[in-house]
Amino acid sequence: MYIGKAHRYKIMNGLMRRMRIIIVHGGAWNIPEEDKESHRNSLKEALAAGWSALKGNGRALDAVEEAVVHMENSGVFHAGSGASLNSEQKVELDAAIMTGDLNLGAVAGVSCIKNPISLARYVMENSKHALIVGTGAQIFAKQQGIPLCDPDELVTARERRRFKEGLENEFGTVGAVALDGNGNMAVATSTSGTYKKMAGRVGDSPLVGCGTYADKERGACSATGHGESFMKTVAAKTACDALEKEPDAQTAAEKTLQMILKRTGGKGGFILLRKDGDYGIAFTTPAMARGVMKEGMEAPEVSV
Amino acid sequence: MYIGKAHRYKIMNGLMRRMRIIIVHGGAWNIPEEDKESHRNSLKEALAAGWSALKGNGRALDAVEEAVVHMENSGVFHAGSGASLNSEQKVELDAAIMTGDLNLGAVAGVSCIKNPISLARYVMENSKHALIVGTGAQIFAKQQGIPLCDPDELVTARERRRFKEGLENEFGTVGAVALDGNGNMAVATSTSGTYKKMAGRVGDSPLVGCGTYADKERGACSATGHGESFMKTVAAKTACDALEKEPDAQTAAEKTLQMILKRTGGKGGFILLRKDGDYGIAFTTPAMARGVMKEGMEAPEVSV
Numbered sequence: 001m002y003i004g005k006a007h008r009y010k011i012m013n014g015l016m017r018r019m020r021i022i023i024v025h026g027g028a029w030n031i032p033e034e035d036k037e038s039h040r041n042s043l044k045e046a047l048a049a050g051w052s053a054l055k056g057n058g059r060a061l062d063a064v065e066e067a068v069v070h071m072e073n074s075g076v077f078h079a080g081s082g083a084s085l086n087s088e089q090k091v092e093l094d095a096a097i098m099t100g101d102l103n104l105g106a107v108a109g110v111s112c113i114k115n116p117i118s119l120a121r122y123v124m125e126n127s128k129h130a131l132i133v134g135t136g137a138q139i140f141a142k143q144q145g146i147p148l149c150d151p152d153e154l155v156t157a158r159e160r161r162r163f164k165e166g167l168e169n170e171f172g173t174v175g176a177v178a179l180d181g182n183g184n185m186a187v188a189t190s191t192s193g194t195y196k197k198m199a200g201r202v203g204d205s206p207l208v209g210c211g212t213y214a215d216k217e218r219g220a221c222s223a224t225g226h227g228e229s230f231m232k233t234v235a236a237k238t239a240c241d242a243l244e245k246e247p248d249a250q251t252a253a254e255k256t257l258q259m260i261l262k263r264t265g266g267k268g269g270f271i272l273l274r275k276d277g278d279y280g281i282a283f284t285t286p287a288m289a290r291g292v293m294k295e296g297m298e299a300p301e302v303s304v
Numbered sequence: 305m306y307i308g309k310a311h312r313y314k315i316m317n318g319l320m321r322r323m324r325i326i327i328v329h330g331g332a333w334n335i336p337e338e339d340k341e342s343h344r345n346s347l348k349e350a351l352a353a354g355w356s357a358l359k360g361n362g363r364a365l366d367a368v369e370e371a372v373v374h375m376e377n378s379g380v381f382h383a384g385s386g387a388s389l390n391s392e393q394k395v396e397l398d399a400a401i402m403t404g405d406l407n408l409g410a411v412a413g414v415s416c417i418k419n420p421i422s423l424a425r426y427v428m429e430n431s432k433h434a435l436i437v438g439t440g441a442q443i444f445a446k447q448q449g450i451p452l453c454d455p456d457e458l459v460t461a462r463e464r465r466r467f468k469e470g471l472e473n474e475f476g477t478v479g480a481v482a483l484d485g486n487g488n489m490a491v492a493t494s495t496s497g498t499y500k501k502m503a504g505r506v507g508d509s510p511l512v513g514c515g516t517y518a519d520k521e522r523g524a525c526s527a528t529g530h531g532e533s534f535m536k537t538v539a540a541k542t543a544c545d546a547l548e549k550e551p552d553a554q555t556a557a558e559k560t561l562q563m564i565l566k567r568t569g570g571k572g573g574f575i576l577l578r579k580d581g582d583y584g585i586a587f588t589t590p591a592m593a594r595g596v597m598k599e600g601m602e603a604p605e606v607s608v
Contacts, residue, residue: 108506109437109438129501137504139502197433198444202436207512228433231512234541
């Protein structure tokens with residue numbers, strides 16, 4: 001039997017590699033008009049950084065870390081530099097990273113770390129633990145040779161002004177999910193948590209299953225939104241489980257968000273990637289900063 | 305149609321109240337022979353305390369808190385007084401409490417709190433947050449008028465000795481699940497985490513879905529075991545979800561533990577209560593301290 005060139009390519013493609021894809025988000029909330037341009041630019045740059053890491057034999061794990069590090073460093077989102085302030089006018093950062101084979105690292109309540117997502121990866125790769133919080137996480141960072149920063153370095157003029165103005169309900173968490181050419185998946189999420197949170201409050205982002213989850217048997221999900229509601233419903237794991245029941249990832253993401261809204265009243269958004277590369281992006285908030293880059297696309301697509 | 309007395313009672317029972325039940329565990333590990341008697345006695349006392357709270361219109365929430373407070377105070381288990389020491393020879397405690405209507409409170413990495421489970425309940429009832437960690441949790445405790453204790457008060461001579469002897473793999477977490485006469489469910493879990501853990505390490509116990517979960521649509525579960533493995537698999541929520549697929553709670557508990565063992569190599573145990581009162585107790589460790597008291601039983605049944 002003759003197999004045409006296109007078909008042969010498809011078979012090779014199917015056998016030898018999965019479709020490479022990376023999806024990012026920069027939070028789901030009522031993003032102010034004056035912030036939209038900077039959001040779009042930073043999403044594009046984060047996707048370019050992540051996509052570059054996916055080339056050749058590049059790993060999904062590196063791609064999600066690269067993309068999130070870029071967003072943490074941008075000063076645009078409420079993660080890393082650009083963090084929102086807690087009720088004590090201090091910064092406390094949370095992050096988690098996970099691969100499809102259930103490797104997991106997370107940190108919460110850290111103040112002196114420029115890139116919490118990279119510290120989370122150190123927890124995953126260089127400790128026997130999965131979540132380290134507070135000053136313990138900073139002791140671990142020092143042991144790993146990660147420089148501690150002055151917490152004030154992470155606070156932008158924009159956030160000082162917003163604290164005074166008393167804006168609320170900003171969910172500027174960042175996250176990324178990716179699938180690499182070898183079929184491996186990964187997810188990363190980083191945040192400064194809700195605006196004017198109490199000292200020590202931890203939301204869904206660094207909590208496995210809540211803001212962050214990956215399982216090669218189903219898919220990967222990074223969430224953003226009202227943390228306590230996403231914790232109660234173990235949102236990211238529930239979205240990954242919905243991939244088994246629903247016809248596509250978009251439906252799985254939308255139905256899970258509707259369930260969360262119905263049972264808790266909480267709003268937010270998901271980026272959800274199925275193990276075969278099908279994906280869904282959904283939100284119940286007025287807006288969500290998000291973007292995609294995948295095999296066959298000439299340039300990243302972003303929306304705010 | 306005539307309805308006999310027994311049948312009428314059953315209908316009334318079915319319509320007006322669910323079967324009251326409380327189940328407790330005191331950890332799943334290789335419990336030393338010399339500790340078994342004290343474990344049995346403490347489990348009985350914890351069940352009596354919880355059962356007493358379930359009388360009349362008593363709430364499942366009060367029952368699980370009472371039972372866990374009793375175990376925290378006993379000095380027998382690795383929670384509250386009796387905590388194991390971390391790598392710095394210090395105590396860091398974690399706890400979570402949750403009701404079937406998804407109300408949730410948790411604390412992690414607290415050192416100066418005699419009853420972390422009660423502080424978790426304060427988080428649930430008196431804050432807008434669900435998880436508060438480290439020194440932030442102690443600031444919250446002070447605001448709530450909860451006295452802070454000297455951390456050394458929580459350290460027993462037994463634990464000082466064990467630290468020197470270098471014993472490992474003790475999973476002495478405590479937990480309780482209950483269903484009250486009005487059909488409400490609750491779960492509580494409290495722990496000092498794994499032996500010689502790094503400072504700041506948080507395991508599955510205080511993490512929603514991992515060590516602790518309740519949902520009136522399915523059931524309630526408290527887990528104990530290798531925390532990192534139970535986190536990766538979001539163990540307690542997965543066990544509650546299995547109640548929908550499996551014929552009974554025992555099968556759901558056993559199958560979920562086997563899945564965790566297969567996918568992560570991690571061992572531990574569950575107490576799992578279905579919304580209708582059917583329950584399962586299972587463990588993949590050599591032993592598990594556990595007990596039950598329910599409607600129709602004359603006295604609590606415990607095993608170690």
